[in-house]
Amino acid sequence: xxxxxxxxxxxxxxxxxxxxxxxxxxxxxxxxxxxxxxxxxxxxxxxxxxxxxxxxxxxxxxxxxxxxxxxxxxxxxxxxxxxxxxxxxxxxxxxxxxxxxxxxxxxxxxxxxxxxxxxx
Amino acid sequence: xxxxxxxxxxxxxxxxxxxxxxxxxxxxxxxxxxxxxxxxxxxxxxxxxxxxxxxxxxxxxxxxxxxxxxxxxxxxxxxxxxxxxxxxxxxxxxxxxxxxxxxxxxxxxxxxxxxxxxxx
Ligand SMILES: [Ca+2]
Ligand SMILES: [Ca+2]
Numbered sequence: 033x034x035x036x037x038x039x040x041x042x043x044x045x046x047x048x049x050x051x052x053x054x055x056x057x058x059x060x061x062x063x064x065x066x067x068x069x070x071x072x073x074x075x076x077x078x079x080x081x082x083x084x085x086x087x088x089x090x091x092x093x094x095x096x097x098x099x100x101x102x103x104x105x106x107x108x109x110x111x112x113x114x115x116x117x118x119x120x121x122x123x124x125x126x127x128x129x130x131x132x133x134x135x136x137x138x139x140x141x142x143x144x145x146x147x148x149x150x151x152x
Numbered sequence: 153x154x155x156x157x158x159x160x161x162x163x164x165x166x167x168x169x170x171x172x173x174x175x176x177x178x179x180x181x182x183x184x185x186x187x188x189x190x191x192x193x194x195x196x197x198x199x200x201x202x203x204x205x206x207x208x209x210x211x212x213x214x215x216x217x218x219x220x221x222x223x224x225x226x227x228x229x230x231x232x233x234x235x236x237x238x239x240x241x242x243x244x245x246x247x248x249x250x251x252x253x254x255x256x257x258x259x260x261x262x263x264x265x266x267x268x269x270x271x272x
Contacts, residue, residue, distance in 0.1 A: 033170055033172060033247060035166045035169075035170070036163065036166045036167050036170055036247060036251070037250070037254070038166075039159065039162050039163035039166045040163055040250070040251045040254040040255060041254055042159050042162070042163075043156065043159035043160055043162075043163050043254075043255055044254050044255050044256075044257050044258060046155045046156045046158075046159045047156050047255065047258050048258035048261075049155075050153055050155070050156055052153060053258060056262065057261065057262050060262050060263075127153060127156060128255075128256065130157070130160070131156070131160045131255060132252075134157070134160040134161055134163075134164050135160060135163055135164050135167065135248075135251060135255075136164075136248065137164050138164060138167050138168035138173060141168075141177065142176060142177050142180045143180075
């Protein structure tokens with residue numbers, strides 16, 4: 033397994049050295065150093081977490097809570113740095129999801145693809 | 153990002169070429185070709201899935217269901233090939249969890265470690 037761990041570390045370094053990662057890191061620092069932007073983003077994230085927790089508990093958010101979340105979403109979308117940060121986070125999240133698919137592909141040889149299992 | 157994807161494929165190949173993966177693959181084929189072993193393992197997995205689903209829905213399994221699950225668990229533990237397969241699956245699952253930690257480590261530079269966030 034030592035080669036597997038070596039390759040995992042090499043992948044980790046490649047991710048760290050990528051332009052996309054560095055850009056995300058810079059944008060994050062930029063938001064952290066901007067008090068107004070930081071508060072806006074924290075607010076938005078807290079609302080998102082609350083809505084997710086309600087959803088997991090099978091609760092329905094009130095109309096007011098939905099309106100509030102939409103307003104916060106529009107605000108962060110209109111903020112240049114935050115909207116760039118969120119777009120970059122989305123991009124990196126896709127890359128990490130791709131990585132997971134690539135790395136665990138060998139397991140499909142054993143257990144089949146999700147597609148195979150569907151037709152079983 | 154092309155280097156990231158190259159490295160992900162190299163990691164995937166290293167995993168596929170590892171002795172541990174090949175051993176798991178062979179054990180899986182051995183169980184698939186043994187009708188009694190296959191039925192025993194399928195049974196055990198179905199019971200596990202049922203218990204997990206009950207747990208997610210906040211339901212308590214009956215005493216009979218718990219006894220049944222324990223009996224099935226003892227049976228697969230005593231089956232040489234199945235117990236080897238399950239040990240090998242556990243080993244690979246640990247490796248994949250390690251890989252995930254290593255690969256997503258750069259994100260800690262941005263968002264902090266779980267430990268950092270606890271003390272916030
Ligand atoms: Ca190496
Ligand atoms: Ca390469």
